[in-house]
Amino acid sequence: MPRYVEGPDIRLTPNDVIFVDVEFYTGEKFTGVELRRMFPITGLTKYIALVDSEGEQIAIIRDLNDLMEESRAVAEKVLEEYYMIPRITKFLKMSEKFKIWMWTAETDKGVYTFEIRNHITAVKPLYDGRVLIKDANDNRYEIPDVKQLDKKSLKMILPKI
Amino acid sequence: MKETTNRPIPEIYKSLYEEKVKGESLFLIVGDLNLKGKYGESMLAFTKDKLFAFDACFENTFITIDYKDIEEAEVKRMYGNAFFKVKLKGESKKKNILRFSYAAAEVADAAANFINVVNENGFSESEVEVVKSVYMKQRSFCPKCGRKLPKPDAECINCSSKSHIIGKFAKYVAPEKTALIVCMLLSVVATVLSLVPPYITKIMVDDVIPNKNAKKLIIVLVWLLAVYVFQYIVNGIRSYKLRITGNKITLNLKKDIFEKAQYLPMSFFDKISTGSVINRVNSDAGTIQQFIMKISQEAVVQAFTLVGLVIIMFAMSWKLALFSLIPVPIVVVVGKMFSKVLGPKYMRLWRRHSAISTMLADSIPGVRVIKAFTNEKKTIDKFNKFCDEWYKEDRKVAIPAAIFPSIITFLVTCGSLVIWFLGGNLVIGDDKDVSLGLLVSFVTYASMFYNPVNFFANIGDTYQNTLASAEKILDILDAEPEHDFGHDNELERMQGKIEFRNVNFAFDRSKKVLSNINLTIEPGDIVGIVGTTGSGKSTLINLLMRYYDEYDGEILVDGVNVRDIDMKYYRNSIGFVQQEPLMFRDTIFNNIAYGSNVSHVEQVLHAAEVANAHGFISKLPDAYDTMLGERGVGLSGGEKQRVSIARAVLKNPSILIFDEATAAVDSETESLIQSAIERLISGRTTLMIAHRLSTLRKANKIVVVDKGEIIECGTPEELMALKGKYYKLIEIQSMGEQLQKRKAEENFE
Numbered sequence: 001m002p003r004y005v006e007g008p009d010i011r012l013t014p015n016d017v018i019f020v021d022v023e024f025y026t027g028e029k030f031t032g033v034e035l036r037r038m039f040p041i042t043g044l045t046k047y048i049a050l051v052d053s054e055g056e057q058i059a060i061i062r063d064l065n066d067l068m069e070e071s072r073a074v075a076e077k078v079l080e081e082y083y084m085i086p087r088i089t090k091f092l093k094m095s096e097k098f099k100i101w102m103w104t105a106e107t108d109k110g111v112y113t114f115e116i117r118n119h120i121t122a123v124k125p126l127y128d129g130r131v132l133i134k135d136a137n138d139n140r141y142e143i144p145d146v147k148q149l150d151k152k153s154l155k156m157i158l159p160k161i
Numbered sequence: 162m163k164e165t166t167n168r169p170i171p172e173i174y175k176s177l178y179e180e181k182v183k184g185e186s187l188f189l190i191v192g193d194l195n196l197k198g199k200y201g202e203s204m205l206a207f208t209k210d211k212l213f214a215f216d217a218c219f220e221n222t223f224i225t226i227d228y229k230d231i232e233e234a235e236v237k238r239m240y241g242n243a244f245f246k247v248k249l250k251g252e253s254k255k256k257n258i259l260r261f262s263y264a265a266a267e268v269a270d271a272a273a274n275f276i277n278v279v280n281e282n283g284f285s286e287s288e289v290e291v292v293k294s295v296y297m298k299q300r301s302f303c304p305k306c307g308r309k310l311p312k313p314d315a316e317c318i319n320c321s322s323k324s325h326i327i328g329k330f331a332k333y334v335a336p337e338k339t340a341l342i343v344c345m346l347l348s349v350v351a352t353v354l355s356l357v358p359p360y361i362t363k364i365m366v367d368d369v370i371p372n373k374n375a376k377k378l379i380i381v382l383v384w385l386l387a388v389y390v391f392q393y394i395v396n397g398i399r400s401y402k403l404r405i406t407g408n409k410i411t412l413n414l415k416k417d418i419f420e421k422a423q424y425l426p427m428s429f430f431d432k433i434s435t436g437s438v439i440n441r442v443n444s445d446a447g448t449i450q451q452f453i454m455k456i457s458q459e460a461v462v463q464a465f466t467l468v469g470l471v472i473i474m475f476a477m478s479w480k481l482a483l484f485s486l487i488p489v490p491i492v493v494v495v496g497k498m499f500s501k502v503l504g505p506k507y508m509r510l511w512r513r514h515s516a517i518s519t520m521l522a523d524s525i526p527g528v529r530v531i532k533a534f535t536n537e538k539k540t541i542d543k544f545n546k547f548c549d550e551w552y553k554e555d556r557k558v559a560i561p562a563a564i565f566p567s568i569i570t571f572l573v574t575c576g577s578l579v580i581w582f583l584g585g586n587l588v589i590g591d592d593k594d595v596s597l598g599l600l601v602s603f604v605t606y607a608s609m610f611y612n613p614v615n616f617f618a619n620i621g622d623t624y625q626n627t628l629a630s631a632e633k634i635l636d637i638l639d640a641e642p643e644h645d646f647g648h649d650n651e652l653e654r655m656q657g658k659i660e661f662r663n664v665n666f667a668f669d670r671s672k673k674v675l676s677n678i679n680l681t682i683e684p685g686d687i688v689g690i691v692g693t694t695g696s697g698k699s700t701l702i703n704l705l706m707r708y709y710d711e712y713d714g715e716i717l718v719d720g721v722n723v724r725d726i727d728m729k730y731y732r733n734s735i736g737f738v739q740q741e742p743l744m745f746r747d748t749i750f751n752n753i754a755y756g757s758n759v760s761h762v763e764q765v766l767h768a769a770e771v772a773n774a775h776g777f778i779s780k781l782p783d784a785y786d787t788m789l790g791e792r793g794v795g796l797s798g799g800e801k802q803r804v805s806i807a808r809a810v811l812k813n814p815s816i817l818i819f820d821e822a823t824a825a826v827d828s829e830t831e832s833l834i835q836s837a838i839e840r841l842i843s844g845r846t847t848l849m850i851a852h853r854l855s856t857l858r859k860a861n862k863i864v865v866v867d868k869g870e871i872i873e874c875g876t877p878e879e880l881m882a883l884k885g886k887y888y889k890l891i892e893i894q895s896m897g898e899q900l901q902k903r904k905a906e907e908n909f910e
Contacts, residue, residue, distance in 0.1 A: 017196075017257060018239060040240065081198055084242035084262070110200030112193070118636065120512070121432050137264040138669040140241045159505030161512075 002049075003059040007066025010059075012074040018082045020074055022050055022058070030058060035078050041132065048075065085140045086112065088133070091153040100136075107141065114139065125161040164189055165296050167268045171202035174215045177223060182206045182213050187289050188296065190268050192216075192261035194242055205245060205259050207272060209284050214258040224258070234276040236269045238672065245269050247276075267713075270665070270673070271295040291663070295713060329635060333410050333417075334453055340406040341457050347399040348462040354392040356469055359605040361385050367598030403458060411450040418442050418634060424642040427708040431668070436519030441637060444514075445630035452627035460620070463613035470610045477603055478595055481584055485607045488576040492569050492614050499565040500624065506558045511629045513551035520547050566615070573611040580607050644710060647725035655734045655815035656684040656719050657846030659705065663714035666704060674700050675869045678714070682862070687847045689857035689877075691890060692866035698850045701866065702818055705848070706737060718816070736809030736841075740821040742801050749778055750785040753807045764811065772807035773837040774800070799830030806837050817847045823856055831856075854894050863887055 005024070012020045015032055022030045030052055038047035038060065045064040049057050061067065064075055086107035093104040093113075101116040114135040116122045124132045131143040143149065146157065164170065166189035170178055178186075185208040195201035196218040204215040215223045230249055237244045243266055245259035261269065271292045278288050334341065361381055369377050419442055474482040524531060524540050531540050584603060587595040664678035675697050682688050690698045703709055704716060707723060716723045723731060733756075744752050753765050753774075765785075769775040777800055781787045789795055796804065802822060809817060819838065823831045831853075838849075839859060851857050857877075865873035865886050873885050880887040 016254060017244070018237075081239075083240040084194075084198060085240070086200075107200070109194075109198065112200045120437075120515075120633075120636070137262060137266075138241075139262045139264070159508045161509065 002057065004062055005059045006062060008068060010061070010071065011068065012071040014074050014077070018078050020078055024059075033058065035075055035082065037079065037083065040083060041126075044079075048079070084109070085142045088141050088143045090150060091156045094156050103135075105141070114141070119160045123157075123160050131157070131161055165293055166191055167265050167296065168193075171204060171215075173202060173217075174204055174222070177215065178204070178206065178213075181223070181225075182208065185209070188268075188272070188292055190245070190259065190261070190265055190272055192245075192259050192265055194260040194262060196257055196260050198242065198260065203259055203261070205272065207275065212258075212276070216259065226258070228276055228279055231276055231280060234273040236266065236273050238263075238266065243269065245273065267298075268292075268295055274677075298713070329638070330414075330449060330453065330631065333414050334457060336413075337406045337409055340402060344399055344403050344406065344458055345461050347395050347402070348458060349465055351392055351395045351399065352462055352466050352469065354388055354395065355609075356466075356473065356606075357388045358385060359602040359609075361388075362605065363596075363598040363602035365598070366601050367596050403454065407450050407454045410453055411446050414446045414449060414634070415442055418446065418637050421637050421640070421642065425637070425640055426643045426710065427703070428668075428711070429640055434515075434519040434522065436517075436522030437515050437633075438637070439522055440515050440518040441633050445634050448627055448630040449634065452623055455620070455623055459616065463616045467610070467613040470606055470613075474603065474606055474610065477599055477606070478584075480587075481580055481595070481600075481603055481607075484583055485576055485580055485610060487579065488572045488611075489614060491572055492611075493617075495565065495568055495572070496617070496620075499561065502561050502565075503558065503626075504628070506554070506561070507626050507629045510551070510554045510558055511633065513547070513554045515633075517544075517547045517551055520544055569615055573608075573615065576611065577604060577607055580604055643707070643728060644724070645728040647727050647731075650721075650725055650727050651730040652719055652721060652726065652734075657815045658682065658684050658717075658719050659816070659846060659848075660717040660720075661701075661714070662717065664704065664712055664716060665714055666700065666709065666712040668709075673869060675704070675712070678871060680864060680871060680874065682846060682848070684846055685844060686862050687842060687860045688849065688862045688864060689854075689860035690848060690850045690864045690866060691854065691857070691887065696866045697869040698866050699820060700869075702737075702820055702848065702850065705818070706735065707731065733812065734815045736812050736814035736817045738802070738805050738809050738817075738819045738822045741798075742805030742808075744789045744796065744801055744804065746789065748785065749781075749787045749789060749804065752789060752804055753811060755808055757808075757811045765807075768807040768810040769804075771810045771837060771840055772803045773833045774803035774807050777803075797830075799827070799834065802830075802834055803837060806834065806841065810841055815845060817842055817845050819847070819849045819851075821850050821852055823851075823853065854891055855898075865890075 009025050011023045013023075015021045019032045019034060022033045030050070032053045034051045036049045036051055037044065038049055046062065048061040048064060050059050050061065051057055061075075064072055067075060086105075086109040088105045088107050090106040091103065092106060092111065093102075095102050101119065102113055103116055104111065104113040115137070116133075117136045122134050122136075124134075125146070126132065129145045129147055131146050133141040133143070135141070143157070146154070146161065149157065164186065168191040170189065171191065186206045187209065188207050190205045190207075192203035192205075193200060195203050196216050201217065203217075206213040206215070210229070211225055211227045213223055213225050226247060226249070232248045232250045233255075234245070234247045235255070237246050242260060242262050244257045245261070246255040246257055248255045259269070275288055275292050279285075361384065365378070365381060368374075369381055422438055422442075471482070474485065520543065524544070531537060581600075581604060584595060584600040588597050588600055659680075659682040661678045661680040664675060665673065666675040667673045678701065690701065692698050700709075704712055705723075707728065710724060718726065718731075745755065747755075750762075750765060753768060766775065769778055769785075778784055778787070787795065806822070822838065823834050835856065842859070849857060849860065857863065861876060863873070863875065863877050863880050864871055865880070867886060873880055873883060873887055875883070877887075881891065
């Protein structure tokens with residue numbers, strides 16, 4: 001049985017870009033702990049595992065929103081760094097040559113051009129309007145709400161989903 | 162000299178790089194993220210003894226680190242991005258010096274390894290070569306299209322056949338050329354015949370009936386009858402011929418798709434669902450057939466009709482003919498709009514349709530599990546949801562698909578009204594060029610004229626629908642097949658020496674599954690591969706079987722790189738007994754004989770005997786003729802296992818692989834299987850993945866795999882003496898066995 005922890009049970013303090021130090025209310029302390037989403041697609045804030053430097057799981061946080069304010073901010077920051085899923089806000093260009101697509105998009109991390117080999121397997125629309133994209137290098141991208149895209153971008157992406 | 166780099170050096174660092182590093186640099190890694198995780202430019206330059214890290218986040222844009230100050234270099238893969246980290250001597254925390262997306266992950270791995278090896282063994286040119294070979298692999302792109310090639314200088318499958326989508330299907334049409342031309346000629350004849358009746362109408366209205374000529378009426382009607390008879394005979398023959406030809410085209414296409422699918426690498430099937438492949442073979446091939454027929458037949462006929470009608474109409478009355486042309490541009494424009502609107506919608510519709518097929522392919526074979534978990538309702542709901550999605554999307558297509566043709570028909574009808582109006586006025590005004598009969602037959606011709614116009618306006622719809630299907634089929638037909646670079650290269654006699662040299666492998670770039678695998682297995686060795694679940698044991702075997710060829714490093718059999726050995730010969734030389742052997746819907750006999758060219762029945766019987774399978778098979782009422790259901794229904798797990806061992810016996814392989822062959826059976830069956838295995842392995846190189854270590858009592862070598870690395874390797878005695886992981890596993894298992902024994906004794910008492 002994994003050890004579940006609720007909000008006030010633990011305190012997280014920053015350690016490195018993707019590591020935190022953890023202190024349990026029992027007094028146990030761990031340094032250099034990684035946070036991993038158990039549901040990176042469907043539950044961004046729920047069931048976050050704490051993994052030590054050996055890769056062993058220490059505990060699972062049921063919901064980030066129950067953490068104390070500072071701890072939550074620390075957790076969100078490291079998760080944001082670990083899970084690099086640029087959010088696409090606009091498509092600038094989609095060009096195809098011999099069935100290899102180059103998509104240029106504006107994201108919250110800047111403008112980037114990536115390669116799509118097969119948009120049937122690379123693009124996955126979800127029912128809530130989100131669209132997940134995986135490029136030829138296995139990098140991930142997300143369109144938070146496809147309906148919010150501008151008309152031009154929508155015209156480019158709609159035939160692919 | 163050209164730099165060894167994964168991407169061009171960023172402009173912003175160029176001058177700094179030239180000033181500080183150039184000349185010394187061995188290779189470069191150009192990252193696509195900055196250390197803060199935004200898209201940007203960053204770079205690492207490696208020399209013999211130090212590295213230079215460039216990133217706008219550093220105080221002076223760059224830092225220098227001597228290798229001797231580095232305790233360890235590593236690549237930390239995260240989700241969609243990775244860090245190049247170094248642990249400096251005397252510091253507790255690792256320092257991030259480069260951030261990149263997965264695009265640069267492979268070269269970064271090689272570079273980190275380079276630093277660690279140089280620190281351990283000192284600098285050597287051969288280490289630089291190892292790194293450069295990874296770059297070479299990265300750079301094996303087709304110079305024309307940029308597609309990644311399986312190895313440098315390999316032929317690009319894309320460019321070797323780069324004709325247009327429709328062109329690619331031409332090869333299926335070519336063999337049926339004669340039949341198609343015959344059909345076309347028949348169509349032309351039928352079309353010409355169909356142009357006759359309206360002309361006869363004109364004669365009747367203008368000449369026969371006003372002149373009350375009963376005799377001529379009969380003659381004209383006989384002619385009309387003859388035309389009709391001839392027309393329908395021609396049409397009948399044509400449809401028959403067309404159906405046969407069309408089916409032949411689809412037949413060849415389906416065969417080709419299936420054949421191609423057989424030779425696609427495992428990685429293709431990892432990414433694509435079975436349902437989707439089934440859909441492509443079945444329904445997409447049909448769509449293509451319809452389109453080919455439409456283009457090769459109807460289009461030609463319609464074009465012919467169009468030209469014929471224009472000539473006739475102009476010959477009858479140029480004034481009326483001009484008026485009837487008025488709606489043509491409108492019809493064409495509307496038709497174009499139509500395709501533009503429908504194209505993307507058909508693509509989406511295809512996806513929904515494919516989702517349904519996938520769901521079917523998933524749930525029907527899994528019906529036992531569904532029943533066991535009484536999950537029928539949920540499965541039905543899910544299926545209904547997919548169907549509803551399809552219906553919703555189809556409705557969106559239905560609106561334009563229904564409205565546009567109506568608009569076109571409406572325009573055409575308006576055109577005939579115009580002709581009636583103008584022509585009617587001309588007849589009433591006693592125009593000498595336009596008689597009543599001419600007007601009546603002209604209106605008939607005009608309505609016929611819009612048929613081809615309508616056809617060409619609507620062809621966009623069919624074309625879009627076909628294009629969606631064609632693309633899916635080409636996904637398979639154009640996909641990179643398994644590479645058989647060593648075609649026809651067979652070893653004289655496979656001894657069974659196996660070597661893994663610096664093998665690294667990842668299914669995708671997000672997680673490395675095997676790293677630095679170095680292993681030598683001598684001919685006749687019996688090697689036990691142990692490790693916890695997910696440690697990479699099976700992947701090791703998958704690579705040896707050449708299911709995945711995209712790994713770094715080399716695997717050699719008898720000193721020859723397996724990639725350079727003929728694939729068919731190679732796989733035939735290996736007997737592979739899987740944990741859950743798959744049985745085909747066929748007799749037991751054919752299931753044993755599967756995959757080998759056995760001519761004699763007794764060979765099969767002998768194989769079954771060796772595999773301890775003969776006993777149970779002969780007790781079955783239908784013995785060797787017993788029909789197995791799908792996936793081998795009718796046999797127990799242990800029985801299936803023995804059938805699959807018999808398969809391996811029959812192959813007489815040089816190398817044998819057992820992937821947890823006894824994991825799913827009881828101890829009695831296990832001993833039966835075990836004795837079969839022992840009979841089989843004598844004199845052959847054998848690799849055994851085993852959960853129960855007792856299975857490995859014959860092994861003379863044990864390899865312990867953990868987290869994708871070989872952590873222990875040696876004889877069982879050596880490993881026991883080492884008191885490492887193997888020792889621990891043995892301890893745990895024997896403890897468990899003792900406990901079980903004790904419990905059994907207690908119960909017995």
